[in-house]
Amino acid sequence: xxxxxxxxxxxxxxxxxxxxxxxxxxxxxxxxxxxxxxxxxxxxxxxxxxxxxxxxxxxxxxxxxxxxxxxxxxxxxxxxxxxxxxxxxxxxxxxxxxxxxxxxxxxxxxxxxxxxxxxxxxxxxxxxxxxxxxxxxxxxxxxxxxxxxxxxxxxxxxxxxxxxxxxxxxxxxxxxxxxxxxxxxxxxxxxxxxxxxxxxxxxxxxxxxxxxxxxxxxxxxxxxxxxxxxxxxxxxxxxxxxxxxxxxxxxxxxxxxxxxxxxxxxxxxxxxxxxxxxxxxxxxxxxxxxxxxxxxxxxxxxxx
Amino acid sequence: xxxxxxxxxxxxxxxxxxxxxxxxxxxxxxxxxxxxxxxxxxxxxxxxxxxxxxxxxxxxxxxxxxxxxxxxxxxxxxxxxxxxxxxxxxxxxxxxxxxxxxxxxxxxxxxxxxxxxxxxxxxxxxxxxxxxxxxxxxxxxxxxxxxxxxxxxxxxxxxxxxxxxxxxxxxxxxxxxxxxxxxxxxxxxxxxxxxxxxxxxxxxxxxxxxxxxxxxxxxxxxxxxxxxxxxxxxxxxxxxxxxxxxxxxxxxxxxxxxxxxxxxxxxxxxxxxxxxxxxxxxxxxxxx
Numbered sequence: 001x002x003x004x005x006x007x008x009x010x011x012x013x014x015x016x017x018x019x020x021x022x023x024x025x026x027x028x029x030x031x032x033x034x035x036x037x038x039x040x041x042x043x044x045x046x047x048x049x050x051x052x053x054x055x056x057x058x059x060x061x062x063x064x065x066x067x068x069x070x071x072x073x074x075x076x077x078x079x080x081x082x083x084x085x086x087x088x089x090x091x092x093x094x095x096x097x098x099x100x101x102x103x104x105x106x107x108x109x110x111x112x113x114x115x116x117x118x119x120x121x122x123x124x125x126x127x128x129x130x131x132x133x134x135x136x137x138x139x140x141x142x143x144x145x146x147x148x149x150x151x152x153x154x155x156x157x158x159x160x161x162x163x164x165x166x167x168x169x170x171x172x173x174x175x176x177x178x179x180x181x182x183x184x185x186x187x188x189x190x191x192x193x194x195x196x197x198x199x200x201x202x203x204x205x206x207x208x209x210x211x212x213x214x215x216x217x218x219x220x221x222x223x224x225x226x227x228x229x230x231x232x233x234x235x236x237x238x239x240x241x242x243x244x245x246x247x248x249x250x251x252x253x254x255x256x257x258x259x260x261x262x263x264x265x266x267x268x269x270x271x272x273x274x275x276x277x278x279x280x281x282x283x284x285x286x287x288x289x290x291x292x293x294x295x296x297x298x299x300x301x302x303x304x
Numbered sequence: 305x306x307x308x309x310x311x312x313x314x315x316x317x318x319x320x321x322x323x324x325x326x327x328x329x330x331x332x333x334x335x336x337x338x339x340x341x342x343x344x345x346x347x348x349x350x351x352x353x354x355x356x357x358x359x360x361x362x363x364x365x366x367x368x369x370x371x372x373x374x375x376x377x378x379x380x381x382x383x384x385x386x387x388x389x390x391x392x393x394x395x396x397x398x399x400x401x402x403x404x405x406x407x408x409x410x411x412x413x414x415x416x417x418x419x420x421x422x423x424x425x426x427x428x429x430x431x432x433x434x435x436x437x438x439x440x441x442x443x444x445x446x447x448x449x450x451x452x453x454x455x456x457x458x459x460x461x462x463x464x465x466x467x468x469x470x471x472x473x474x475x476x477x478x479x480x481x482x483x484x485x486x487x488x489x490x491x492x493x494x495x496x497x498x499x500x501x502x503x504x505x506x507x508x509x510x511x512x513x514x515x516x517x518x519x520x521x522x523x524x525x526x527x528x529x530x531x532x533x534x535x536x537x538x539x540x541x542x543x544x545x546x547x548x549x550x551x552x553x554x555x556x557x558x559x560x561x562x563x564x565x566x567x568x569x570x571x572x573x574x575x576x577x578x579x580x581x582x583x584x585x586x587x588x589x590x591x592x
Binding site: 050052054097098101103104105107108109111112115116119120122123126127226230233234237267268269270271272273274275276277278280281282285 | 396407411419527564
């Protein structure tokens with residue numbers, strides 16, 4: 001109960017931040033909120049099940065592109081709804097074809113999915129509509145986008161907290177530990193995985209849709225940037241993908257570091273990021289929060 | 305007929321790439337997502353040697369193959385071995401760890417290539433004259449690349465099937481748990497398998513560079529195609545990977561010539577989906 005109160009107070013405090021910061025700082029806050037939402041949504045499925053989805057940007061880009069295509073014909077809330085529905089449909093298609101099988105097929109499928117969607121959209125735009133690149137003209141200020149993104153962060157973390165306590169969360173953890181045991185205890189494997197994956201992917205699509213007006217000009221190469229998938233995974237892993245607050249803990253420092261690197265080392269930052277990713281896998285396989293717990297257990301409670 | 309000949313030529317390269325990947329996954333149990341980047345790196349090295357040092361590509365391939373083996377050997381010893389040791393006994397842990405580690409490696413290699421060679425499309429013109437094959441004019445460089453893939457691929461298949469060394473490799477691929485019981489050093493064999501896979505990736509990449517345009521961002525596509533061929537052929541099934549590689553080359557050339565070159569990856573994914581739905585154990589794999 002106290003934790004909930006603290007979380008709500010923090011959310012309220014974050015919601016009034018735009019009144020006091022500059023335009024540039026607000027841009028940073030939006031970026032940070034975007035990645036916290038992405039990493040939390042990613043961890044909602046991949047954290048407990050250990051099914052690693054490498055397709056974050058496939059959904060994120062689809063959300064952004066949906067807004068780019070529909071923003072002049074439909075009112076904004078309907079556009080967002082459409083983006084969510086398209087994301088859910090895509091997730092169902094991917095999930096139905098791969099989640100019945102062992103995890104490796106899922107990883108492989110998601111690995112190429114972003115490239116597939118990008119090439120399909122490029123092909124469609126070039127040969128059918130004859131244009132490549134679209135403009136997004138929406139009457140939304142940076143504050144509006146920030147508040148919407150903050151709402152998505154709250155939804156992603158709130159949903160994760162709720163799922164963790166529900167039967168679904170228990171089922172997901174069991175699947176992550178041992179699928180055979182999970183199946184024998186009466187868990188419907190495919191249905192559970194499909195449900196969680198669809199929620200996670202829909203959230204990611206919505207994040208892309210909400211973030212898209214910041215670009216103004218959108219084309220497949222911009223919105224399907226593989227760095228997004230990469231950053232999402234490393235952020236969630238750094239903090240601890242199976243913890244409620246892990247993705248948030250990992251996303252904030254890494255986002256700031258990423259901003260700094262991309263400004264100061266525009267050509268070489270992918271190398272730094274890749275090396276850091278490998279370091280996280282080797283040094284902190286369970287994330288910062290688990291590492292912190294280990295330290296506390298070792299030094300703090302030597303005398304019971 | 306054009307489609308058939310060109311498809312077989314392309315399929316030769318794919319088959320070789322898939323063969324390397326199936327060795328890495330089947331023997332060393334490493335799912336290598338940076339495989340396409342290794343391929344591209346070899347392709348860039350070939351172009352670099354050709355343009356600056358004037359080395360003929362056919363000669364550089366003789367250098368790139370062993371260099372790939374060495375690089376794979378080092379990579380396994382430095383990066384993969386600690387992961388293997390860490391995962392003792394926990395099912396699926398090595399798979400997840402190797403996927404994550406090689407995903408990071410992918411960005412490192414891609415970043416290095418972007419810095420060294422830029423993001424532009426690269427190609428060389430080497431032995432460009434046409435040769436008549438069954439009434440179809442095929443560039444000589446494609447034919448040579450095809451021959452290289454065929455020689456490298458078939459000699460490996462024969463070695464695996466006939467030699468004592470091949471028997472040891474297959475034993476580890478089949479049951480890594482029982483291989484030590486008959487005196488096989490699984491660590492050594494895994495390292496060999498991984499290094500050999502890297503060598504095949506390098507040779508495949510070098511042969512791609514001889515006839516195709518490529519850029520530093522194409523790694524994902526190569527990895528994806530190799531992975532799909534491995535699954536189509538059945539994981540660890542060498543002959544299956546060869547056959548599936550040729551099949552994919554044919555389908556892709558067919559789609560590119562009759563529909564649109566922009567749809568080749570979509571065709572690849574369609575095949576992948578079909579295989580997943582009807583025969584997840586692979587077209588040539590056995591039901592478990």
